Amino acid sequence: MKLLVTGATGFLGRHVVAAAVERGHEVRALVRAGTRSLPDGWDGHSAIEVARGDLRNRANLPAVVGGIDCVIHLAASKAGDLYEQLGGTVIATENLLDAMVNLGVNNIVLTSSFAVYEYLHQMAWTRLDEGSALADEPGNRDEYCQTKLFQEQLVREYARANDWRLVVLRPGVVFGRENLWTARLGATIGDRWCIRIGSFAPLPLTYVENCADAVVRGAEYSGNEQELIVNIVDDHLPSQRTYLRSVRHHIGAGLRIVPLPWWIHRAIARLAWVTSEVAFKGRAKVPGVLVPSKIHARCKPRRYDNTRAKSQLGWNPRFTWREGVMRAIDTSTAPDTVPHSVRVTQPKSTMVATT
């Protein structure tokens, strides 16, 4: 297959490109015009075509999307205010979808997130799966939740209207070399202190190479479902305490951990919320770590499983979370290196600038 990977030089994107090439696909990697250095092994690789452009600019897109069998849409904004995240996530996706309609591309894999689920109104320790409720008051959650939820809604509407094959992957916490910390552990204060909110809650981790493999399998999906939604988490998930213990020295030298039981923090956040409602008519601006809907989404203990991903995609996490941590901290290897041994046909020439 010829795959378009948006967000290709991002944390997950580089591994998705490597996994796609390893599985024998041709890849058109969309990178921003300002990207100076490409990942090792891309330059001159016969299976990788680099397209420079920005999804927020519609003029680029016909050349980027043309001739593609399946779009793997990873690009999204995680930083900035709502305006910036709307541009980088929602408008970018809308432009991409319009280009797919115009060019007759009818197969898309969307990488969504666990951020789209509802947590506040769900019981602790209940199972979170693909049928779980989505965030019912996204306005009370962070910008990332709001934009990812709307992005997913948009893609599903386009897919239904145009009879596309759609695979929505919702990874938990994707971790790897540049990304060992997760807000599901709690909060950091400066470089030295970490308040670990809770101890025993399972972390919905997926090691980046495992997740990338699932994404490529999503593009290969040929099952019966026209719209497939799967959660991506690894097997045998660690608790917050176990994981933090294994990565603390790699997150920050001399990191000091202050454990705070989940029920105490939940009570503090509740008190802050009541104070805001009573004294400020709900308009008080308090830190996210004291907003119940946000802190429940981050630290509430839930249970996760990957049964559907395994059965529908034929996916099995190649690495355990401990192996993932070892690969992430072993700087003598480069897990996102593209294999050169794979032989694929040369991509057809396009209007896209190639390097």
Added chain:
Amino acid sequence: MANVSITSLCDQSAALARFSAQRFGVGGWHTDLAEMLEACRPDVVHILTPPATHESIARTCMAAGAHVIVEKPVALSNPEFQDTWKCACQHGVRLIENHNYRFNGPVAWLDQTIARGTIGRVEEVEVRMALRIRDGGRYADQNAPHPSHKLPAGVIHEFISHLCYLALQFFPTDPKSIRADWRNLGADKLFKYDDLDALVRFPTGTARLRFTCQHWPDEFSITARGTAGQAYAELFYPTCRLTRRRGGSQHLVPTLNSLSAARASLTSGIGGLWNKIAGRTAYEGLERFLQETYVALANGTEPPVTYSDMDRTSRLIDALLLPENQV
């Protein structure tokens, strides 16, 4: 606001229009302006689009019989502003530019302080804005350059109206001379200008207009110096500070003024924390501006931002950009 309801939103992006309508609980949304005007027949249209589009959208809305409240600037030059104003007059509707910072608490305090004569006759005003827009965010994005980079003053055109209308309120006459130093101090070509240092001389005093993205912390302040003292107002982190001539022993005046400044700092610190918790931002003046504007529209009286306010602001921006006024 009582008697005001938002009937529809319009954006070129259907997704963004729909998202915004859902978020703010607005019943309708459109992607075509003419269609929206036809369907909704609004009394008032707020134009919040990029500056280069204000004029044409305003004309379309006014032709449809709607009053227009538009983000600054109404137009990219004074002749274009005049044409737009004529259009408003022809259709019997109001054209109002958003001068929201004039309605912030510290600016009101400054106006009252000067009006009471506390600092004597105002001879110097400095309006200073420091925003680290080069460090990231929408203006520094090289991949999808912000449309404001193409404006006559580049990105500074987004902010220059604020500096101008705030300075002009202290000087009722036209300037005698202008020296404007527009610079691009960054290494890239994305920004046309990222720094402005301008001196505007009026018959009664001098205004210094300063925009920088090199300095820390972010700041938006007005300092008015008069014959009997000086008054300082900060808008991003609301602060009001007065240094004035006092009676009694002149040896004690600096000490008394220092104590007064310490009290102002303490008050603004506590007030700032309170504002943060209460969710009040530097846009506090916007609410006041809109309330007064809607009252004026309902009563058919003069809006709080007048033709003269807009015209003088627009003319000063043009003058700052004239090659003969540049250093």
